[in-house]
Amino acid sequence: MKSIIGMLLGVSVLYTAPTFITGDAQAEEQRESVRVPAMRNRVYTQLARAQQIADDGDRPAGLAVLDEVKTRIDSMNSYEKAMLWNFYGFMYYADENTAKAIESFNKVIAEQAIPESLRMSTLYSLAQLSMQQQNYTQTLSYLTQWKNVNTKALTSQQHVLFAQVYYQAKQYEKSLVAIENAVTLAKHNGEIPKENWLVLQRANYYELKQPEKVTEVMELMVKLYSKPEYWLQLAGMYGEIGREDKQMGAMESAWQAGFISKAQDIITLAQLYRYNNVPYKAAVLLEKEIAQGNVIANEKHLEMLAQSLMAAKEDQKAIPVLVKAAEIAESGKFDAQLAQAYLNTEKWQLAIESAEKAIERGGVTRLGDMHLIVGMSHFNLKNFTESMSAFEEAEQIKSSAKSASQWLKYVAREKLHHDQLAMLN
Template identity: 25%
Template sequence: MLARTFWDKRGLARRMAVAILAAFAAFVFVAGPANAQRRNKDKQKTEGRVLSTQVGELVLKVQEALQKDPPDNATALKLINQILAKKKLTPYEKAIAYQFKGQVSYALNNIPDTIKSWEAAIATGALNEDEINSLTPNIGQLYIASGKYVKGATMLENWLKKGGKANDRIHLMIAQAWLQADKYRKALPHAEAAFRMAKPKKKKHFDILNYIYHELKMYGKQADLLEQEVSIWPDDKKIWRGIASLKQQANKSREAFEINKLMYLNGMLTKPRELVALAQYYSYYEVPYRGASILEREMNAGRVPKTKKNLVLLANMWRQAREYDRAIPVLTAAAKIAPDGSLYEKLGEAYYAEEQYDKAEQAFRKALQKGVKKPGNVHVLIANSLYERKKSHEAIKEFQKAVKYPYSRKTAKGWIKFINGEFEVARRQREFRAKVKLDECKNQLDRKKRMGAEFLEGVGEITPECKTILAKEEARKKALKKARKKAKAS
């Protein structure tokens, strides 16, 4: 019932794309080359880590351009290119220039050139370990932000292994990168680390871990995680739906049903498909009356459309609940808009269950007019409706129509045999009663003959009924005798 899980990768991917850039913007920090130079001037006064007078003057101009409000990135870039165009630059001078160029390129949203510049700065070999460790995570994050997920995630992992300082943002970004590359196992430890380190925990920490647990079928851990999440955000319908979906997947559909009931009582189920699904849950768990009541109420409120499909569902639930009188108006409305006669057939069955046999017959005949898959069965139902109204001869005619169809032939023949048997029993009963009455009349006649002269008026008189019966019997005998003579003569 809950076929579509709420852990939708496409939706999660869109959220993560925004999160990657946001996390990068929050985390990225480029130590200006001059700042780095000043920071290290006392402990790093080795040969080659100084700037020439000409380069130093240009670097100061670059800094002045970048310190303006807003920064003059165009002038800064022009000055940086002048530095890089000079011949006989030392590796350290190149490293300073490339770091500045990366910083300006990032400000200009030129991500490819930012990566290229910072990698060129590291490639000069003039940067110390701290400076390399400052640039490396930024480069890795930029690779991820530009869609090179594996390269960026690998770079950040190597940086962490070499002693890089981790935080929940870095781990979350690595997890997101591996997730985009469909490497769920690689994403898992980083998502868990981000979750542990995050204080306070936000939806994004739950969402990515939920998604990974789901994809790796780690439903137990996912259930525990959702329970933590719902305790923080008890009004979030998406979380409750996730718990219900997990229960369903774990073959705990009864628990899923209870969760849906709780969501409905708290006003969380508002969409037509959600409300219809809840009604179906009630039907499945043999509580059709409650399900039908909810569905009817939501239809009347306009939250569930009165489509043919929904009307049929409602009618079926009323029938399941044996509330045929409530199913009849629903089926009547649905049958009128149905393209065939199947719903008129169901309507006839509802009338039949209510012992409204004449209306049942009318509905069944409309079903035949609009067309049904098995008309033979409908003829049987019409015949049953006639039989219940003591119209046995008409019923036999309908059963005879049903005999023409292989699937209804056996049933129809059985009924025909049964009704003919009733006819035969009735005939024999009539013959028996007639014989008993004839014997009684003969006794009256014999009694009168025995009394002879002693016969008194009003005593032992033959009744008018018996006189008629005896006359008919005498006429029958004479006709029989005449017929025999005629037969003998011929």
């Protein structure tokens, strides 16, 4: 147990006892000089003996010595009583008996004629112990009393303690002021704000529904404490405030740093690439992660890969992906996408087969497009009759009727021209 005998003993000490007047105006502190009596040698000797026994590892015996001293408490002055309760408090704290420690320290500050330094240190200890007990109202009371008798500027850690208490009491604005004071003081002293301070600052801004401020704090946390979760949280905040470009940058940086390993985070990055019009990066990412088994090659992810490849004008690479997806799908939606990919790569017969298969299997959102693909593919194969028949089917569907009608007219003219040339030959 840390020695507490190092107080001024055997001398009289003057201290200023605070009193408080509460009125309509702000409370003003009134002080009066109080003479602190000296600690007599016989009391000092017994307290020192109790501490030595406790320091040697026998706290019960140390407490027994204090109990013996307490039997003569009526003959003790205020300072001696306060020091006795102070010893009790430290011993109970060492035994992790917080409730008893708080009870003892309260008896210390109940004494009037004690050094102001003792009153201040005890109030601060009481605040910390009440914080451990999650009694935030009492903690705030002790801290307020301590601050009213404290003549020194608060340290960063003391500002943080206020911030923690205010946060637990749901007084987020006051908590913010306190934590910002701590951060500002640290910066002024050339120190780096501690990680848990920034976590608390972020939490306050979050509770106050200020996402832009949350984002600013996250930027600082990433800069000072580059942890994987902070990069991902920063990316999430960029998304929340509508900065998808920065969201992609943060996710990409996290990816390059090796901070992304979860499948969902990989998928999110791929989606951001698509959203920000860089589908090729999405395709490369998905292709690699699916091949390595980090992303499951299920229907959803294969579709995302194929769409990324097609958006990147890599239809040829998309085809085997779509073939695999079509094999495991229960509908014809991948056959429909295959039909489009085959059309784009001028594989006319394969486009016809895939489109017809999509129509047969069902589950296609734009059925008219399949008839259009069949019609265009037959046209390129000079199958005019089959082409017109497909366009007639497409003309019956509202979403494709206009395009089908235009194609019908065009194919009819081309068929007539083709037939005329055939007759001449």
